[in-house]
Amino acid sequence: MKDLSFFKKLITHDDFDGIVCAVLLTTLNPNLEIEFQVPEVMRKGDVKTDKKTIISDLPYIEGCGLWFDHHASNKGEGFHEIAPSAARVIYNNLHLKYPELFRYEDLVEWCDRIDTADYSKKDILKPKGYILLGFTLAVDEDKDYKLHLIKLLRKFTLDQILEDKFVKEKVKKLENNLKNYVSLVKKHIKVYDNLFYILDLRGVDVDPGVKFIAHTLFETQKIGVFLKDQDDNIKISLSYNYLYRENFSPIDLSKLAKYFGGGGHPRASGITISKDKIDDALKDIIKVLDKVDWQPKYKKS
């Protein structure tokens, strides 16, 4: 691997994991120019890279210089491991070579929890600490805030970060949203017999935190399907309820997403689809989820 100072640019996911990746990598090379991306845009193939570009927590693009990822559905050349977060992949592979990363041990551990949605009900309804900070990223699409947070995480303690004016502003907005989402979810949800639900939020302005509210309010349902506008398309997110903790997962949601051109993790995945195809896709998804057998099969001894 080339020294980190060789690289000029980092393309990273715009979620908490992507931001922690940027914290680690810009600690090693503060001159990296940061571009935030989402997996759908990477898969379309319009994103330009070169040998001086690093990609983290996103699908691989041919010709990039360095790649760090943890999504089972992505393939490519670089550091790719099945780990709780992409930040974990970076940390594990680089911290012995670059001991200045040691100070992020705690941050990376929280990042693992956040990227795998390892939350309690209280974490969702009354978020605190890094979890609260993670949720502020989803409040609105705000590149300046993301860049600001990367700088804060490099320099300050969690308590200091939570006292920052920009952060406080987002926290206030987030807490306001949380209150509204309870009634909003109840209004737009359709629960199916076979332990899944569809939350149709087309035409409604919400941040991704609404998914966790839905899972919390409908905790006996095991899978949630979320529909949301995404520019001229529809974004379908599929996820196991974060409160469903059993190892038995009878359907791999990344494979289901892949069938429609999306991707992700076995327990959380996403699809971007055009408006003319959404009805048929939704019918197919319901058909598949209706047939999921939730009864674990025990091996005969």
Ligand SMILES: [Mn+2]
């Ligand atoms: Mn990730």
